[in-house]
Amino acid sequence: MEEISTFDVNETVPDSSLPNDTEQDLLLEFFLRRDNPCPNIDEEWQKFSQLIDNGKSSSRRYTPVWWLCGAVAACLAVMFVMSYHSNITHPSGKEVLAAIDNDSNVTMKRGDDEPLVVEENVLAFGKGSSLHGNNNSKVVIKTPRGHECELTLSDGTTVWLNGESSLEFPQSFTGKERRVRMTGEAYFDVAKDARHPFIVDNDFFSTRVLGTSFLMRAYSRNDASVTLVEGSVNMQSDDSREYRLQPGMMAQLGANGFDITSVDTYPVIQRRAGYLYFDNEPLLNIMVELGRWYNKTVVFENEAAMQIRLHFVAERVQTIEEVVEALNEMDGFVVELSDAEITVR
Template identity: 45%
Template sequence: MHIKLENLYQRYVEGTCTNEERAELLSIVAANPDDPELTGLLDGTWNKINTAEMQSLDDPEDMLNNILGQQKKSVVKKIGWYPYAVAASIVMVLGAAIFFYTSKTPTAIPSNPTAVNIPPGTNKATLTLSDGKVITLDNTAEGEIATQAGIIIRKTKDGQLVYDITKDQETKTSGALAYNTIVTPRGGQYQVNLPDGTKIWLNAASSLKYPAVFNGKQRRVELTGEAYFEVAKDKTHPFVVATDKQEVQVLGTHFNINSYADESVTKTTLLEGSVKVSSKGAERFLLPGQQSALRGNDLNVYLVDTEEAIAWKNGDFRFNEADLSSIMRQLSRWYNVDVSFEKKPTAELFHFTASRNISLADMQKIFEYNGINFKIEGRMLIVKL
């Protein structure tokens, strides 16, 4: 299998493989993530990418997405059981759409004049500079907000944090790194554009530590929570994202990392390019459409719906066979509320799509229409089961 797999992978990297060869490659990788031959080959290929000319690993064709979508049902590991006894209900409430596949019968939307109207999250974050100065970005006017290590830091009209390199900094190749840290609260999100051209979207209740300018062998950042990365290509300076449980190394690619402390699984989802995920001696190499899942010491790879992984970045909630507890954790982060259950949640799984731009009161109406009731007391969301 080694020679055939190597040929398939090389043709995929070069963009010369046929649709049938591409499908065969993805099937082999998905079915044999722990095979020594496979991991050895991918490791060798990764090293070649680091030492030779960067191959065109990004911008996969639409056909690739079609193939991934066709195969995911047979590859993605299913969790729990599926008490789907009724057809999908399609509900539109102020532009939101939600699909629930459950055993509950939809009921009429009850009136709730006392519901607390908690708005959705917005662009909110605090920036801590290397000298300890703290800037509340949502209360800061657009334009230049600081200069540091030859870098101009500015806030754009649409709420982005941009690092512009100056002519003086362009001539520097060494020096101590000046680290900045951006933190989003619950109910906040923010976009950061680094001076190397990398763009990072930070989800709610997350933080990112990074140097104002990269000048070492690696472009290294540290993440807690969740972020989507569009990494600028630089074959001589790998981009490394470190969390408390793993490291992800790339050269130039698009991917999402979900590494919240209250989630039992750390997920890395690849949309374009190639990444290496490492944790406690284990390594996995991802192709577009794949997701690594780190649970404890187990690091596995699956084919997934990438749109689900980045729905938050595109302004949506999107769940595929998700349990109620995981759904409520996302609502908690985005609406800045605490969640409690009157009794232990059931094992029912839901398929859920809704806009992140609606208020919590409107979200409550959608849930109640589908037989899931909760009440809002101050900033406490109490789920009634």
Template identity: 35%
Template sequence: MSKQDFISLYEKFLSGQCTDEEKQLLESHYSEIKLMNNEWDNTLGDEEVIKAQIIAKMQSELDFSKPIEITQKRSNAWLKYAASIVFLLSSGLFSWHYWEQKTRNNQSVNNILPGKNQAYLTLSNGQSIILNNTKNGQIGGTSGVIIKKISDSILSYTKNNNTNNNIKNTIVPDSNSLTVPRGGIYQTILSDGTKVWLNSASSIKYPVAFAGKERRVVLSGEAYFEVAKNRKMPFKVTVNGMNVQVLGTHFNVMGYPEDKEVKTTLLEGSVKLQSAHNNTRLVPGQQGVFNNTGFTVATVNTDDVVAWKEGFFVFDNESIESTMQKISRWYNVEVVFENKNSMSNQHSFGGTISRHKNIDIVLKALEATGSVHFKITERRITVMD
């Protein structure tokens, strides 16, 4: 069972929806909890005591039929699972189970719901189609390609086998744009079989059918790509003055217009990053960061980078500005800082929490550190010391 699967199942238990079989599944996997940090931070308290408290709480809540064994062997492997039960932040450790239950029974009038599957498609003729208001099925077709909404979250392009419309290399095929607003997420399958997941406040422009010597798309925002292999036609992503070139691979690109850098993270295969002045290559597990000084490359936890696609916020020593920017995009809220300069270098956060929680759950998790507080006024979040 993966970390995300366990956390999802645990959160299902918190909502009172777990079956007996699922409760047993939770019991059987608690000892496989994955690593949040390579080293335990002793300032948070005694690891074995905290571990015992968490497992004991799970035991009492889940009513396990057999005793839970706590091994004496020192291991951090349990901690990553506990990220959903215990949220680790720079100023301390806290359990959020109690206030979450209280919040569920006494919902705030300011409760803001999480994002959802929503996007709009812009056709080459300028027509816009709001996909979440459109029934599943074929919604268009051009250049020998059928455009179809195949589920509430996926738009697909497939070649029409009933036509003989072969696009020549000299012909520029129609282009479409898929835009995901703030508070949304969506997936598309391009005509070559490439799968693209778009995060909130992101858009991608692409040919309906690829022609010529390359497959080029233009991205704004964040997207995860699983590129279909085609050695004769390299796949290129253009974003904020940088190109990502691949043949067939899995990678994540984040380059919002307001950001000062573009982050490309490689999960599988190989990519070449190109700018007007220099270039670099990545191997799996590396992240290339492009800004006005060029490229830097570092090894990262790729699961954390793409956790948004699986429905999670993962904060890893993240600044309050970066943390709130992600929250702002997903919940479609305005974020203002009461005293941004004094907070910039003081607070960093780390932990995992579901993106399917209402915003008050997420904000209370951050507030529980004692280092930051929030005021909600309609759809404006004020960040205070």
């Protein structure tokens, strides 16, 4: 029978019996990668096993037991590091919006030219303006988070772009229709022209109007909607079903076409006027909007607070510190602010 090695607990253990720097680094990488999405477990295990096999030596009599002790110590160290950075990993919270690498300027791209930084937040493409053109080459205006832009198109239509949004349109409208494409959120005040309908496309649906005012959202399919303030809107979803809205109606895209409800349009007008305006809105919606405007990751550790409904108003020019202070005057939750995150507890 093979003799089993024994050891005295008081015996001095050579340093070579503990994991070396490479092995400790690999252990640290192994446990940190465990919480990342879609790790390649097979590849990491193969690397781990190969390293252990290469490190075996007949002169290391106590390796099996003391290597295990060292591994446990390394694991405890990793757990300490992960605990120290719990505000980043949020194992017990729910992240509802992530901060992004954000540009600091509004940009304009004309035709095949490179995008240019736009210093002003009010741009005009009508006749007599410096940006007016006589061709239908495409112009794309993009706003980063925390910035807005107001445009006047060649037909006199005005468009307000919220942060993290874009609008693609021709320098000059020609043909039988006026067609633009948007992402994010935009408020349209469409110039009337009965002979040339105004069409707004996004990734999820299209609207067709003659002259009207409405807010369109299309950050994602989940929040894709139109709220009509004046006039009328004909809508077509991606399944080709058509809908018609009257003032005071909102169409929210759902799994089976649009869900149409009556709404108060005053919050929409206030958003257009420079306010973060919420009336009887779930705290979840409010925090997502704030996170997008200020480009902060939003985490709910108190998930029950997501459905608390609030009336809350702030100006877009206010600092995030001022907004968080105002939120914390309300009951049922606590909002904490760090450099990159907003946490609701």
